[in-house]
Amino acid sequence: MRLARWGFWLVFLLVARVYAAEPLTLEKAQKIALAKNPYLKAAEAQVEAAAAGITRARSAFFPRVDIRELYQRSDSPVYVFSSKLAQQNFQAKDFELDRLNYPSPLTNLKTEISITQPLFNRGQEITGYRKAKINHEMALFWRKAVKQRILYETESAYLSLLLAQERIDVMKSAVETARANLKTVSARLAQGMALRSDYLQAKVFLASLEKELLDAKAKAKIARSRLNVILGVPLTKEWIPQKVSLSFVKVPDLAFWTQKALSQRPDLLAEKAKLKLAQEEVRGAKLNFGPAVNLKGVYEYNSEGIGGAQGDAFTLWAQVDFNIFRGFGDKARLAEARARELAQQAQLKAYEREVYHQVEKAYLNLLTAHKQVKVTEAAVAEAKEGLKIVEKRYREGLTIIVELLDAQTALKKARLQHLDALYRYRLALTELKFRAGTLSGGDQ
Incomplete structure (x- = not known):
């Protein structure tokens, strides 16, 4: 009676957990992340502070x-x-x-x-006002950069969870196939058409697949936890993630993406604003010699x-x-400002080169991922056909158990590689948009 009661509550809790899971689309996940992510809230606070800085700087004219x-x-x-x-x-x-x-x-x-x-x-009012406007411009760029990174990380975590669950499905299918083949081996053993070693090998193979299935389930929980961290919700929150489009998209050439990155990537624009700020410091140092x-x-x-x-x-x-003489302090201030301007110019050039490299790398990764999808898709078809042939040959006693197990392993491996390639392609496309500064939420 007690065991029956415990069994009832166990089933009840499992059912309640399933119903507690909430459907989640990529667009919804991105909205949650943008609403709750603390890094974006910090960036928005910086924008408000910079806007207040403009008002404070403007007050110097009144x-x-x-x-x-x-x-x-x-x-x-x-x-x-x-x-x-x-x-x-x-x-x-x-x-x-x-x-x-x-x-x-x-x-x-x-x-x-x-x-x-x-x-x-000595130009303090006008330079202070100009620097405040540049700081506000930088804060806006950084907020946009943080938003794009959150969108990218959210999609990456979302795709990882989807991939982890699809890997579970692949492993379940592999386990079912292994169990069916174990029954075949058992029947052949009973008929004296197979060795006991064949039966033991099939059992060991099934156990190894069941172990991989457990590992896949654990990785799915880790992927869910990672997604919840980015969304800013409790780590144990259960989701039912909806599938996203994994179809191919025709993309422009590399020159298009690099031009986009150099002209509108927000973190690069923030670096350019830093140079404008350094130039304003030089202007202020020059005006400091005036009355x-x-x-x-x-x-x-x-x-x-x-x-x-x-x-x-x-x-x-x-x-x-x-301003007649201040111990050469004004001259030193001008020299310092000019040196900082030169340093920022060099840093900006280095940053532009790094951006170009990141875009090129993302573009090449996308091309590679596209080819890998085609290759792995063909590999899955070949592995399926190969397994059918080997299963038939084994039932007819024309091959050994090792060849059957190898064929099952090849199909499982091909399916997993194809899944990885599909999601890698989708993430490579998202990363290319992210590196080019064109990523926006809502793409399904």
């Missing part, structure tokens, strides 16, 4: 308004003299020497409103307190500062 409140009380002769003037309460008797040298303590409440309008501060020009206005209100003396005044002035 007037600066400050209000200051000041409370003072002192019997310092200079302070009392100037405060009475500011309060517009200075009288003739205040010129007496004793009142000048030994004044009574005086309270002054001062409210000051100042407005500063920057006009040109600083600002306008400022101040309004102040001084009072002795509520009901006391009070007065107000305003001041306007223009200020120009000339």
Whole structure:
């Protein structure tokens, strides 16, 4: 009774697990990854930060308004003299020497409103604004690069899961064939038409295939776990992945893909933006030798307190500062900026060469994968035909068990290689789009 109860719950849990599995298409997987992947969220936060940086840099062009409140009380002769003037309460008797040298303590409440309008501060405003826009441009490029990498990794993991499950189907078919052949050998042994060693070899062969089937199931679980990591969902989440198109696609030549990569691959465009940033640093270092020009206005209100003396005044002035000598620091800054510009130019050239190499490699891998699909497809057909012939010959007693097992192994191997070739072709096509910077979600 207890065993029956445990059996019932085991069946119930297995059925519940099957129904808990959710259908998953490649497009849906990519949407989940884009919505939950932490790397993309970080890239989006960088874009927001860069956009805020533009606003901050733009603020340098606007007037600066400050209000200051000041409370003072002192019997310092200079302070009392100037405060009475500011309060517009200075009288003739205040010129007496004793009142000048030994004044009574005086309270002054001062409210000051100042407005500063920057006009040109050695190019800091304009270069800061330009660099902020370039940083925002770089952040957009990197976000696009991260998005494309997530799409690529999602499709790679999705295809790996599909391939792992198809390998399970191939191994199940191989196990079923091996069991059928074991029955044939057993029947021939009972009829005295086969050796016991043939039967034992068939059993060992079946056991090895069952072991490979277990290994294929374990790899499918690993592939599912890897996909869940990229999707940002629990690692034990079960999916029923839907098949994708594995048909051949006519692609343009290598020149087309390299031109696309050099003109629109986002990480390469970000590297080009880095060069623009370095050039802006050189421009800023040159402008640093120029003057600083600002306008400022101040309004102040001084009072002795509520009901006391009070007065107000305003001041306007223009200020120009000339950079005469700063210990050769400005010259060193310009030399440093120029050196960094040259370094970035060299890095950009190296990056372009690497991009070209990656595109060429992906293109050649695609061509190779296409040929491998054709070759392995023919190999499967030949292996099927070969197994049929060997099975017939074995039933008729015209061949030995080893040849039968070899034929089964050849068919299993051919099917697995064909599956690998099909998925390798699909992934090679996706990688080519990724390396060229043209990958987008939704391709089934």
